[in-house]
Amino acid sequence: MSPASVPRIVTSRLGYEDSHTLERYLSSGGYEGLRKALTMHPEQVAAEVDAVSLLGRGGAGFPAGRKWSMLRKGPVPYLVVNGDESEPATFKDHLLIERDPHQLIEGIVICAYAIQAAQAFLYIRGEFALGLERVTAALNDAYEHGAVGRDIFGSGFSLDVVVHPGAGAYICGEETALLESLEGKRGFPRIKPPYFPAAVGLFGEPTVVNNVETLSNLPWVMVNGSAAFTALGAGRSTGTRLFALSGHVHNPGVYEVEMVKTTFRNLVFDAELGGGVPGGRQVKALIPGGVSAPWFGPDLLDLPLGQDEVADKGSMLGSGSVVVMDDTTCTVRAAWRITRFFRRESCGQCTPCREGSGWLERILLRIESGSGRESDLDLLMDVCDNLSPGLAWPPQQTTICVLGPSIPSSIASGIRMFRDEFLVHVKDGRCPYA
Amino acid sequence: MPDPTVVSHHAIAPRAEPGAAVTFTVDGKEVTAPAGTFLIAAAEEAGVYIPRFCYHPRMKPVGMCRMCLVEVSGPRGFSLQPACYLPVADGMEVVTTSDKVRKAQDGVLEFLLVNHPLDCPVCDKGGECPLQDQVLAYGPGESRFVEEKRHWAKPIALSELVLLDRERCIQCGRCVRFAAEIAGEAQIDFLARGDTMEVNIFEEVAFTSYFSGNTVQICPVGALTATPYRFTARPWDLDQVESTCTTCAFGCRVAVQSSANRVTRLLGMDSDPVNQSWLCDKGRFAYEAVNSDDRLTEPLVRADGGDLDVVSWAEALSETASRLARVREEHGPGSVGVIGGARLSNEDAYAWAKLAKGVLRTDNVDAQLGDGLPAEVVLGLPRATVDEACQARCVVTLSGDLREELPVLFLRLRGAVDAGTTSLVEISPRPSELSALAAASLRYRPGELGALVDVLAQGGSGDAAPRGLDARALAAARAALAEGGDQGEGVVLVLGRPSLAEHGALVAEAALAFVRALPRAKVLPALRRGNVMGALDMGLAPGLLPGRVSLEEGRGWYEAAWGGVPEAAGRDTTAMLEALALGQMKAVVLLGADVLGDFPDRRLAERALDAADVVVAVDTFLSPSSARAHVVLPASGAHERTGTTTNVEGRVTRLGQKVVAPGQCWSDWMIAAELAARLGGDLGVTGVAELWDEIERLAPSHAGVTRAVLEGNAGRDGIVVPLPATPLPRPTRRPRPFDPMATPGIEQVERQGAPPRAGLAEPLGGEEPPAPLAPSTGGRPPMLRAPAHIDAPPVPRRDGYALLLVSGRRLYDGGVAVETSESLAPLAGTAAARLHSSELEHAGVPGGGRLRLRSATGTLVVDAHADDGLPVGVVWVPFNLGADSDSDVGVVLDAAAAVNDVRLETL
Amino acid sequence: MTIGHLSDEARRRAEELVALYPHPRSALIPICHLAQEQDGWLTPEAIAEIAELVGLAPAEVVGTATFYDMLHTEPVGRYVITVCTNIACMLRGAYELLEHAEDRLEVRSGGTTADGTFTLEEAECLADCGVAPVCQVNHRFFGNLSPASFDTLVEDLRAGRLDGEVPPHGTLVRVRRQGGLRVDPETVTTERRQMAEAIASRAEASGDSQT
Ligand SMILES: Cc1cc2nc3c(=O)[nH]c(=O)nc-3n(C[C@H](O)[C@H](O)[C@H](O)COP(=O)(O)O)c2cc1C
Numbered sequence A: 001m002s003p004a005s006v007p008r009i010v011t012s013r014l015g016y017e018d019s020h021t022l023e024r025y026l027s028s029g030g031y032e033g034l035r036k037a038l039t040m041h042p043e044q045v046a047a048e049v050d051a052v053s054l055l056g057r058g059g060a061g062f063p064a065g066r067k068w069s070m071l072r073k074g075p076v077p078y079l080v081v082n083g084d085e086s087e088p089a090t091f092k093d094h095l096l097i098e099r100d101p102h103q104l105i106e107g108i109v110i111c112a113y114a115i116q117a118a119q120a121f122l123y124i125r126g127e128f129a130l131g132l133e134r135v136t137a138a139l140n141d142a143y144e145h146g147a148v149g150r151d152i153f154g155s156g157f158s159l160d161v162v163v164h165p166g167a168g169a170y171i172c173g174e175e176t177a178l179l180e181s182l183e184g185k186r187g188f189p190r191i192k193p194p195y196f197p198a199a200v201g202l203f204g205e206p207t208v209v210n211n212v213e214t215l216s217n218l219p220w221v222m223v224n225g226s227a228a229f230t231a232l233g234a235g236r237s238t239g240t241r242l243f244a245l246s247g248h249v250h251n252p253g254v255y256e257v258e259m260v261k262t263t264f265r266n267l268v269f270d271a272e273l274g275g276g277v278p279g280g281r282q283v284k285a286l287i288p289g290g291v292s293a294p295w296f297g298p299d300l301l302d303l304p305l306g307q308d309e310v311a312d313k314g315s316m317l318g319s320g321s322v323v324v325m326d327d328t329t330c331t332v333r334a335a336w337r338i339t340r341f342f343r344r345e346s347c348g349q350c351t352p353c354r355e356g357s358g359w360l361e362r363i364l365l366r367i368e369s370g371s372g373r374e375s376d377l378d379l380l381m382d383v384c385d386n387l388s389p390g391l392a393w394p395p396q397q398t399t400i401c402v403l404g405p406s407i408p409s410s411i412a413s414g415i416r417m418f419r420d421e422f423l424v425h426v427k428d429g430r431c432p433y434a
Numbered sequence B: 001m002p003d004p005t006v007v008s009h010h011a012i013a014p015r016a017e018p019g020a021a022v023t024f025t026v027d028g029k030e031v032t033a034p035a036g037t038f039l040i041a042a043a044e045e046a047g048v049y050i051p052r053f054c055y056h057p058r059m060k061p062v063g064m065c066r067m068c069l070v071e072v073s074g075p076r077g078f079s080l081q082p083a084c085y086l087p088v089a090d091g092m093e094v095v096t097t098s099d100k101v102r103k104a105q106d107g108v109l110e111f112l113l114v115n116h117p118l119d120c121p122v123c124d125k126g127g128e129c130p131l132q133d134q135v136l137a138y139g140p141g142e143s144r145f146v147e148e149k150r151h152w153a154k155p156i157a158l159s160e161l162v163l164l165d166r167e168r169c170i171q172c173g174r175c176v177r178f179a180a181e182i183a184g185e186a187q188i189d190f191l192a193r194g195d196t197m198e199v200n201i202f203e204e205v206a207f208t209s210y211f212s213g214n215t216v217q218i219c220p221v222g223a224l225t226a227t228p229y230r231f232t233a234r235p236w237d238l239d240q241v242e243s244t245c246t247t248c249a250f251g252c253r254v255a256v257q258s259s260a261n262r263v264t265r266l267l268g269m270d271s272d273p274v275n276q277s278w279l280c281d282k283g284r285f286a287y288e289a290v291n292s293d294d295r296l297t298e299p300l301v302r303a304d305g306g307d308l309d310v311v312s313w314a315e316a317l318s319e320t321a322s323r324l325a326r327v328r329e330e331h332g333p334g335s336v337g338v339i340g341g342a343r344l345s346n347e348d349a350y351a352w353a354k355l356a357k358g359v360l361r362t363d364n365v366d367a368q369l370g371d372g373l374p375a376e377v378v379l380g381l382p383r384a385t386v387d388e389a390c391q392a393r394c395v396v397t398l399s400g401d402l403r404e405e406l407p408v409l410f411l412r413l414r415g416a417v418d419a420g421t422t423s424l425v426e427i428s429p430r431p432s433e434l435s436a437l438a439a440a441s442l443r444y445r446p447g448e449l450g451a452l453v454d455v456l457a458q459g460g461s462g463d464a465a466p467r468g469l470d471a472r473a474l475a476a477a478r479a480a481l482a483e484g485g486d487q488g489e490g491v492v493l494v495l496g497r498p499s500l501a502e503h504g505a506l507v508a509e510a511a512l513a514f515v516r517a518l519p520r521a522k523v524l525p526a527l528r529r530g531n532v533m534g535a536l537d538m539g540l541a542p543g544l545l546p547g548r549v550s551l552e553e554g555r556g557w558y559e560a561a562w563g564g565v566p567e568a569a570g571r572d573t574t575a576m577l578e579a580l581a582l583g584q585m586k587a588v589v590l591l592g593a594d595v596l597g598d599f600p601d602r603r604l605a606e607r608a609l610d611a612a613d614v615v616v617a618v619d620t621f622l623s624p625s626s627a628r629a630h631v632v633l634p635a636s637g638a639h640e641r642t643g644t645t646t647n648v649e650g651r652v653t654r655l656g657q658k659v660v661a662p663g664q665c666w667s668d669w670m671i672a673a674e675l676a677a678r679l680g681g682d683l684g685v686t687g688v689a690e691l692w693d694e695i696e697r698l699a700p701s702h703a704g705v706t707r708a709v710l711e712g713n714a715g716r717d718g719i720v721v722p723l724p725a726t727p728l729p730r731p732t733r734r735p736r737p738f739d740p741m742a743t744p745g746i747e748q749v750e751r752q753g754a755p756p757r758a759g760l761a762e763p764l765g766g767e768e769p770p771a772p773l774a775p776s777t778g779g780r781p782p783m784l785r786a787p788a789h790i791d792a793p794p795v796p797r798r799d800g801y802a803l804l805l806v807s808g809r810r811l812y813d814g815g816v817a818v819e820t821s822e823s824l825a826p827l828a829g830t831a832a833a834r835l836h837s838s839e840l841e842h843a844g845v846p847g848g849g850r851l852r853l854r855s856a857t858g859t860l861v862v863d864a865h866a867d868d869g870l871p872v873g874v875v876w877v878p879f880n881l882g883a884d885s886d887s888d889v890g891v892v893l894d895a896a897a898a899v900n901d902v903r904l905e906t907l
Numbered sequence C: 001m002t003i004g005h006l007s008d009e010a011r012r013r014a015e016e017l018v019a020l021y022p023h024p025r026s027a028l029i030p031i032c033h034l035a036q037e038q039d040g041w042l043t044p045e046a047i048a049e050i051a052e053l054v055g056l057a058p059a060e061v062v063g064t065a066t067f068y069d070m071l072h073t074e075p076v077g078r079y080v081i082t083v084c085t086n087i088a089c090m091l092r093g094a095y096e097l098l099e100h101a102e103d104r105l106e107v108r109s110g111g112t113t114a115d116g117t118f119t120l121e122e123a124e125c126l127a128d129c130g131v132a133p134v135c136q137v138n139h140r141f142f143g144n145l146s147p148a149s150f151d152t153l154v155e156d157l158r159a160g161r162l163d164g165e166v167p168p169h170g171t172l173v174r175v176r177r178q179g180g181l182r183v184d185p186e187t188v189t190t191e192r193r194q195m196a197e198a199i200a201s202r203a204e205a206s207g208d209s210q211t
């Protein structure tokens, strides 16, 4: 199937100026999925979602249906929606929140119905001021319309949705840090065990945490059925997925493409997608799934955009962001900038992450600015190894959450793929690209 | 009560079913531990010590430092896991010594040093620093870190007592966790994040918690230091003994450290049934008083009508003896009295009881200063231990503010409430720190206690409840109490003095009524002063003899042992002072008792001292009262003596001598023995050990508590007297050696072999003394049982124009311990009155202002503030906090009155 | 006891926020935003009052607030300009833009202009990489920036031409929540309980029907 003929599951309304309004939403089939879901038994709804292998779109790629089935039985669970999108170069949830809030709300209500939650919290990255306004307005309308609140569409099911603004901290995207933040605390990821919020989550109660994009798929799944969804993609990677494409491409932006059937090359080069690298320059490296992911070289451009396919090559699709670096890019600088990000965003709990991120950043900056030593390369690798023993992917963890062990990704990728470039910095005492 | 899941920093794995045991291996060795135990603790129990920084055995784990990583088997092979919060599981294989583990731990140490200033030579912690030790033990030889370190402004004062050097901080969070989790006062927290994260206070609120010193104790580096200790000693110059803090009656176990015969530091020892390693700041820092230059060092005798002159002991003793003998001869034994004794050890108190009752034959003896409760009630009610209180379904506090009076008992109860095991009912005329923890707080006006207990415990109808009692609170309190069972089997009453301005007999009678209604409830006394419980046990109370025996029932036994006892029951302190004032008594010995400052009726105390023919003071300081004595005998104080002390639950623990008393101070028992000799008696003892042997032999309550028992393994945490009828269980497990990280300074000293070895028990085996047997009571008189009722003075009808006075103690007061401790003295506040805003309006000072309180005994001018937590009709003024003696609430208090009325006047 | 730093309106909204959550502490961050809407930053007075509103010690409020980049415990300018320099923007000239901004505003990143109009900050990825390089002004996005368009932006801000689009610093959400299950806290509690009970009994019934 060519990209153009694939149904648009979560972006169908984005062409309209008024895509965020209830009027537009209703006129384009909005809340039909919910109406249908409400006629079904909650467990049937959950089963339908389980059947489509909807891999979580937040980064970890855990199937949504499986996650819901892990809820500790008994207490009424909470639904928490992860709209904290802060992974560098990821900007797809941002789009969904601002441009199609009703689709998200509908997805939330469907999920809440399936798991029988009574209250849902929509945690939205604080910097999304417009998104927060749009979602709040949409919620007001949805309450008014009877799609949220008491006795939704006369079904007897009631749900309260609370929009909760974040306040600027990347780590609050990690689901347990998000829960802490939602409880009004510092965003410190929780220690595990307990491993899953499904057992002990918000306020100690069983909780489902799902990403904005994950839930935005639900209305379509309800209306079109699981078969239509699994007809797209292949293997575990079913349906479509949003990819945020950025860096050295003609048309940076968010694209909904069919999973597995599309390759990195399609994404970067197809005219209706990325449109290629400007100035006829070459792809030097790409970051396949957010800055936590190890880099790929141009040799992997033909790899399909599938969760397992990418994992097999030692990286991840992660948050669905692809950064293209062309041959004018200084990879030392890129690695430094990414490490600097982790230094600024480490929550500070774990010694290796708190101290290691800063140490690595300072070494990289020293190399980039021309004061590096050859031995610094081994030092970098060894410090990385102390953060993530064996430097394997998925990483071995010495820390509470995976932020720490993700720090080495770009550094190890940089040194492994472009060792010479690092050495030139050392030898010349300056950045060759400056 | 805040919801614990919301307050806690992290969700922790729910503990497994109690009783279930799991088996796993550590380095190939098979280990069994209760399910749910954290690996770090289970391994330690099995003799494998896993390094750590952030984990503290008395706090919830947070897994922040990552020092405890070990390899643990899992479905996907071995992986590095933090031992501090991983619950052990059946079949788990743990490796703590592999190369991978060592690399991870070395890596963490190296990371910790990235921003650490390595200023060990100028750091207080140098020499006892776990970071330093571990780096020396495992760390990399040379730092690979060449970049610029993080810089912070040098030490900042978090409070008057605690300084913070942020550059040294390793972000283990122990201090902030202690403040939030244990003390419940989150005055310090982490600020910012990542590698800019620092511990700090909110700029407007200092770290004034009464428990702040604990954060210094548990800081694993030199980031937190205490002003009294800072730069006073190097760890290698210190040596230590184990002892018990006698600043209040809770009896926290401490390690007392000294250098060059000066006490330099107290560290809390981890005694599971008592303080669980915590101390309050007053207990921790009041050692400054011991070192004070103002200590009495020589005997003093007043020249006729003149000044106190230094004399020899021989002269002072014969002067004392002849004066007392003369009075006794001329006016009879009842004309002599002894007030005080809570400062004394058990042995000292016994010697003084024997001197007073056996030699002088006066029963006018009272260790309580009118601020306690009738001794026969305190000693005669079925006693609860602290652990029993913390495990009771319902704890009822009928006491002063425990955080002010018995701070670590407050911590223990707070922990119990926080853990959800206990619900608390507070009965008090005023809001206190307990109120926030309580399932229900019942407010009453002085005089209404009987009615309140009636509706609460005896099913009295709500109509009879005190006017204005919150019906919801009453219902909640009744519900909480009902949880404790019909007979009160799950109920513990914490019994002290809710107010010093309400007669103790009223409180005692209310307590008796409570126990009549719930006969299986137990009582934990909340008397606060030093070794007051030991003093009462030793007979320093009217009508009593050593061992919780009444004068009448013990008469034969002690006549035989001592050669004689007083003829009739004597007076308590209030009655003694009245008798002195009226000339019915002529002589008084003040045993460390400053009646002018400490007795809740200053005018009466003044009249009594003025009128007395003979005032003898045995003291460590020249207090306002001892300054008016005819003879002053300098006594040795805390950390200068051996012996035992007894806490509120009746736990007898050993005192360690760390320093030699200054000048010519003598032990109190020696003074008693020498005086006895000069009074024609003979105490028949030449040392503390003999005194204890005699106590064990004679006192019914102490039967079986031999020195061997006290000094053996079973006595490590002290022995609660009396021994139960069934033998104490023999300890089955050797107490764990000290975790060098739990309280760094203790371990360090121990490693140097300073005797006695802190916390390390003798190995179990042949030498272990036999487990204590149930005492044979043959021949001994029976122990007291509390009377069914006691006479309380009638409560007068309330005067509609007056307010009822409520008063109580603050931790930092005008007492000797605080005043003579340089660091604590500035912390004592000034007395300000609090009343309901409607009363302030009535008085014509809405919003607060200066007021005069007038009572039958005097007037007092204070600032008044609004506090709507107080019932209408009362005024609260803290006791012993006056800027000078005439501005203390003691001047308007009448200790003999049932309740104290005061009128408000604007100025 | 009310401390009275927050305006009556802000206080009322804060109390509404508290009522939205099962535990008051959850409202901490939303209330911090509210206090910033009033003062532009978190003043010590506001911190003390927030602590009282959500039942925490003030140290916990600063401790939490300082964890988050958007909450300021020091005064900031009328316009807080945050320039993203993270990887996607960096690849498209963000550092050059930041340098230009520093020159143009005559202030180093992290500082506030002498007249108190602008605070310039370097941001981590703002999730608008499709139009890199980007910046936010008081959390409103401006993308595809060049030095020239940045200058125009600054001029427009100075001249007040963007007042409709860019509210004063601290204003996060201009739309007020209207829906909601709750009218007053009592009703909320009852509603919540009824809903939970209904769900529980339904779950029980469905469990029964399946077994
Ligand atoms: C450091 C870190 C940052 C994360 N940030 C985000 C994020 O911004 N948005 C998100 O949806 N998930 C993020 N995640 C993943 C979440 O922890 C979680 O897996 C996800 O929200 C679950 O939703 P899903 O199953 O629908 O993907 C992050 C994870 C980590 C470790």
Ligand code: SF4
Pocket: A171, A188, A189, A345, A346, A347, A348, A349, A350, A351, A353, A354, A399, A400, A401, A402, A403, A404, A405
């Ligand atoms: S790995 Fe880093 S971000 Fe994650 S919990 Fe540890 S310190 Fe925080």
Ligand code: FES
Pocket: B051, B052, B053, B054, B055, B062, B063, B064, B065, B066, B067, B068, B069, B082, B083, B084, B085
């Ligand atoms: S992480 Fe386990 S002791 Fe610190």
